């Protein structure tokens with residue numbers, strides 16, 4: 001069944017038929033016929049459409065710990081789905097084939113997705129995780145699915161870069177049960193140069209969401225770029241200022257996409273950074289070890 005074109009929320013009309021998308025802090029101004037940086041929001045005749053609505057590129061039943069969520073429904077499974085597109089263009093992206101390109105997809109309506117998730121309950125499934133690419137750029141689809149999932153007794157999880165403006169995040173939050181949010185580094189320079197974004201909005205998203213649902217945070221640690229003891233201390237003390245109970249995942253990167261160097265951080269070094277984070281936070285986990 002071909003999905004209808006779905007009107008986007010959160011944009012302003014601009015001059016000469018252009019629109020300004022206000023979903024994420026990129027604030028793309030998009031001329032007629034073009035998409036924004038995330039590849040999924042398109043201007044058609046001066047209106048913004050959620051072109052990626054319902055376009056699924058990957059679907060799998062995963063252990064919840066793989067998201068990673070270590071302190072939310074441990075031992076359960078979650079139906080994990082991804083689309084394509086992203087609001088960032090991280091040079092080390094490990095999913096760049098779906099984050100930076102439009103790729104082959106299958107259209108799945110919210111009703112169909114929730115039915116697949118319900119069918120998987122017999123295999124231990126507790127709900128739906130939007131993951132693999134950046135889910136918040138598919139705001140309308142995630143919102144519709146999460147609302148339906150909630151009324152069907154399923155949980156909704158987001159694995160996200162946290163790059164969204166406050167208004168849409170606040171609309172979505174009542175239907176979200178848990179999130180893993182990347183805090184990629186603690187300098188704006190890192191976000192600007194390596195991700196094409198900025199730090200402050202991500203901090204604001206973490207602060208907002210931690211008040212409303214279960215939040216865990218992931219930092220991908222890259223030697224020479226964000227692995228100083230000072231930076232890991234700043235990340236963990238920022239999180240502790242929100243709540244010392246927020247779990248932090250320090251994850252080893254593996255060279256990918258435009259960043260084929262440096263080599264991954266050693267396990268020993270990662271463990272010692274985790275010890276620094278534990279001065280501030282109760283739950284610190286090492287990933288990709």
Ligand code: SF4
Nearest residue numbers: 021024027028036038
């Ligand atoms: S959601 Fe997409 S189109 Fe909208 S501002 Fe962000 S990157 Fe641009």
